[in-house]
Structures are given as C-alpha cells and as structure tokens.
Amino acid sequence: MEIHDSLVIGAGQAGLSASYHLRRRGIDHVVLDADDRPGGAWQHRWDALTMNDVHRVADLPGAEIPPDTGRERANTFVPAYFADYERRFELPVVRPVRVRRVRPSTGSGDGPAGSGGPSTGSGDNLLVVESDAGTWATRTLVNATGTWTRPFIPHYPGIETFRGEQLHTADYPGPEHFRGKRVVVVGGGASAVQFLGALAPITDTIWVTRREPVWTDRDFTPELGREVVAKVEERVRQGLPPRSVVSVTGLRLREQEREAERLGAYAARRPMFTSIEPDGVRWDPSTGSGGGTTDSGGGAFEPADVIVWATGFRPAIEHLAPLHLRSPLGGIQLDGTTAVADPRVQMVGYGPSASTIGANRAGRTAARGVAEHLRAAEVVSA
C-alpha cells in the first residue's frame, strides 16, 4: 500500500488548488478523482449552460482561465482548462478512483483492506483511504469532493405517485426537452431563476419556493463575495451544516431572463405546495397557495407535467463517516479549513469555500494546514 504525506480526494477547483499548493510546498501527495476525465462537476453540467450563464469561474492559482466569448458550453470550456492545468503543473491525479471510506488506521495488524499489502505498522497515526481501485494510506487528508454527486430532493407526501416527470438540477436536460409542457420549478436559488428564464418563453411555468426569494441589485463584487463567505464561515465555525454560498448571495435577473420576467414568471411565485398527486401539486388550505387554479375543498391544485427540483445539493462526505467529524450541531466544525475533530483532515470546497474563488483560497489554506500538521507530528515523533 502506498503511504503519502497527504492525499487529496477530488480534482475539481478545490482539489486542484490544494494539489498546486501542496506541490509548491514540496509535500508528497496524490489526488484521487472519481471521474473518468478532468473537469470536476463542470463536465456534468447541462449542455445549455454557457459561459455567459455562469457568474464567473475564478482562475486556478498560477494560470489564468482563457478568455471566453460567453457562447462556449461551460461543460467543455472549464474541463479543458482543468485538463491543461493538471498537465502544466504535473499534478499527481489518479482517476477514475472512487473513495468509499476513510478510516483511522488501527496500527499494528491493520492489513490494508482490499489491497493485500503490508501493514501500516503500530501507532502509525495514518488514515486509510479505501476505494474501488485499491487502498492508500496517508498522514493527512484534503477532502475536496464537492456536492454534485449528492443532489437533494425534499420529501413531500405523494411524491412517488406523480405520473409526470421529476428531475433534479443535476439531470437538467436543457429547455427544449420541456417545450409545450406545464412545469413546476421548485427552489429559490440561482438555478431556479435560470431555469425559469429559459423555460417561461416555451412552457407554462409555476415557480414554487419555500421562502420568499431574496433579490439583490448589487453587482457581484469582491466585497459582496467576502460578506457572503463570512456568513457561511460563521456557520461552520460553530459546527452548523453549511448553507450554499450562492444561497446567501441574493438573486439577480440577467439580460437572458428579461423575457421570462416580462411574461410574469418571477412575479407569480407561490409558497411551497404541501403534497403531490398523480397529475399535479396541491396546497393545504391552511398554507394558502398564492392562487391555485382549482379548489375542490382540499386546497388549491395545479396540474403539472414536470416537476424540476432546483433544490440544491449536500456535501458529498459520506466516505468520511468513520472519522466521526460531525459536531452535535450536524455540520463539520472547521477552524479555517481544518476539521476541529481531527486536525489531520482539511475540508475544501465545503461551506464557505463552495465557490470557485473560495475553493482556490481554501486550497492554499489547506496546504498550509497540512504542512503545519506534518511539522507538528514530526516534532512529536522525534
């Protein structure tokens, strides 16, 4: 079994930034990535998402993202940049490797599960990383697994009875798929706003959100970015589950959403429905529907062909469960990017660093955290 000073899980923006900074510090490491190709979550985003639709993809450290015309597909343009980046800086990415479990080494007699290699030795203080492609051991870990593989759909009574189509942002096939249909878009974030922008001109849309959407007319400046990051940072410092950085930025309509706005797609926002029926969604009379089409005593009802769940993602961190990193408040408590429960572990792209700019910074902070931990461990064992 290979033993490294550090191991990065995930080669998206956060993992690549971490690997770049580890390399600069001369720290021996490997990056394990579940995808077949470079690009992190960007390679899986829908074809209709152009560079004009994304807010701004921050430069990875040491190499500017090439200029775009706005018309390029985000799911090819960004992955091409990442692929070049990995090559240029000779980052030690191994793929496809899906990590299943990270656990503390049990020291003596800890046969590396699944690999049949030698023991890691007694009192080694290593982390054992088990994957579908073998087992690694490491002194420190940088987790950079993002959220894309954990789409979140809330449960509503009757959800399984719906005869139409239900899909999540992660499976959004582009607007043409929906032409002429009646579509319920659920969610108060940037993705819902974008979907409505594309769908309202060619479908009949109903927008449903749990909370009143928060609009902003502020441009996305570095100052606003810092304010937003500070809010999410405060949550993870306390050990609360992080909120999406985008969710606290505030919503803003762009040029490509003006037609939908003119059609009233945003003005007719409804509160969350209370149940789903085979042919549509229903509001309990006590919640108020914001105006449904039918009311047969059971609350307002809207027929629908499709429900699009733009309801976000959760951190993809199930593989870390054996490390017991979660605080009683439900999140992983962090000091910077260091897990308070186990300082061998750095979390990047998590909470306040779940944006491309945050991921970049977190990569640098994590590499520093790794270096400090390795130094401290050396002093202790010397």
Ligand code: FAD
């Ligand atoms: P990811 O890019 O998700 O990379 C995670 C990597 O980890 C993947 O390669 C995956 O294969 C790997 N992985 C996952 N689990 C495992 C495992 N168990 N074992 C091994 N590997 C694993 N942010 C911005 O700053 N600007 C924007 O304009 C912007 N637009 C966005 C548009 C959309 C539609 C969405 C959904 C998000 C957008 N964001 C934007 C957010 C931004 O994309 C993310 O915060 C950032 O790209 C996340 O990078 P990451 O490295 O944390 O994760």
